[in-house]
Amino acid sequence: KFYKNAYIRPGENFPPGPPSLPVYGAYWIVLLKQINNLGGSMRKIAREYRTKIVGLYLGPYATIVIDDSKLIKEGLFHEDFDGRLDIIVARLRSYWKKLGIFFTDGYFWHVQRRFSLRYMRDYGFGRREESLEAVVANETKEMIDMAKNGPKYPVEHEMVKGDLIYMQHFFAVPFINGMIHIFARTTLPRSEYKVLFDLAREVLLFQRGTNDFGGAITLTPWLKDLMPGYSGYRDMRRGNQALLDFFDKVIKQALATHDETFDRHFLDVYIRKWKEEEHTVKRTTFSEDQLQLVCTDYMFPAATGVQAVLSLLVERLLLHPEVQDKIHEEIDRVVGRDRLPTLDDRRNMPYTEACIREIMRYEPLVPLGVPHRAMKATKFAGYDIPEHCVVSFNYLSLHHDKEIWGDPENFRPERFIENGQLQVSKDKSLPFGAGKRLCAGETYARQSMFQVFSGFMQAFTVSTADGKPLKKPMRKIQGIITTLPEFWVRVTPRY
């Protein structure tokens, strides 16, 4: 019976892949191949089975992992694959209901994603807008001041010790305050940064409680009662609760002063719509809980993902000091030292921009993406894909495809530059995904990362805490996003 179960497939014409073992299916095999690097494991398995698409069971879930560059793009644009999974990781975030943007699908997701993007745009999200740019610049200044002139408030001592900075969360505030500005046209002042650093810490706990395949907690949800600590359940609950509590307060404040004749910020626009539909639309998708989850979903990656990318980039600078020299040269030549780099400078700073692109290619933040779900039985690349099949995309394979990149194993920002200009068309990587599920925060992420990183590099030279050159990359932690372990970096003011 064991043998029979091991080779069970969802259908005859399902992509090839490893057999299923009890309880976790092929997940054991994926973990054993290269623990702590799911993308790497899946690449190896695809090669072993000589297939562009691996088919396997992860616990009870029939899953395909697309390994081929062309098919990854096709899969991302395949509308039957726009669903999400109804899993415990999603439910535990949202009062056991299906709410938010990340983990919803169908009509509900469509309405809520479109509405939030349309009206957050009015407040600067997804485009260039002066007041948002000024907020991010101002917060970048405070961040630099914290390291240059020393901590002002107790929490800052956890981020800066002498000339060392705590990489994990040092960059957090500009990204978080930028989002609060979009939602509520306010920011938390430096005296209240503790709230924001705490949020960043809690959200990272959530990210690390699971992984791109949902981790043990998704495949065997009963672990939540049996081993709440070990299964990651407790950390995820806690990490999520911090954000829910934060937005509960912000929304309650907005509600208390809400005037339906005048929109002050995105929250007002949403509240007005929800109140309007409350009594007129039978099955409205708007509610207070949903507003809380919309804010949470946009804040999640803003409080972790963008900082994680910048810390991976700082690690690269420690490994390749010549890259740092080139960034400094570009900043000094284009911006000088009297003002912060702005988004206007971005087009004149191809090397700095290329470094941000190259780190996202080289080390994809979410190596297997956020899993999609086949919303109905469908055909893909000649295979029969059953309804509810999990669809994952191996971005590591796309970003390290020799045919596209020639030398994918090298960190080489110059690959995106031609005649001194950034050639966006040369960037075939898809760190933000594509299609209808494309990362909703791509523009915000790209713009704010440029502002924060270029401001930081204008002010400092980075080196290792122990003064010795970094010889090899650190071992990464595989959560939903890939992060570096806790580490400190020395910063030396450049002037």
Ligand code: HEM
């Ligand atoms: C460098 C940083 C980031 C990277 C690499 C990244 C990447 C991704 C990826 C790969 C997805 C999944 C796409 C899919 O399902 O196929 C995603 C989804 C999403 N991202 Fe990002 N992201 C980043 C930053 C952000 C930021 C800063 C925000 C918000 C401010 C954000 C908001 C979202 C949302 C709301 C979704 C869910 C979209 C949906 O399911 O419809 N992301 N992101």
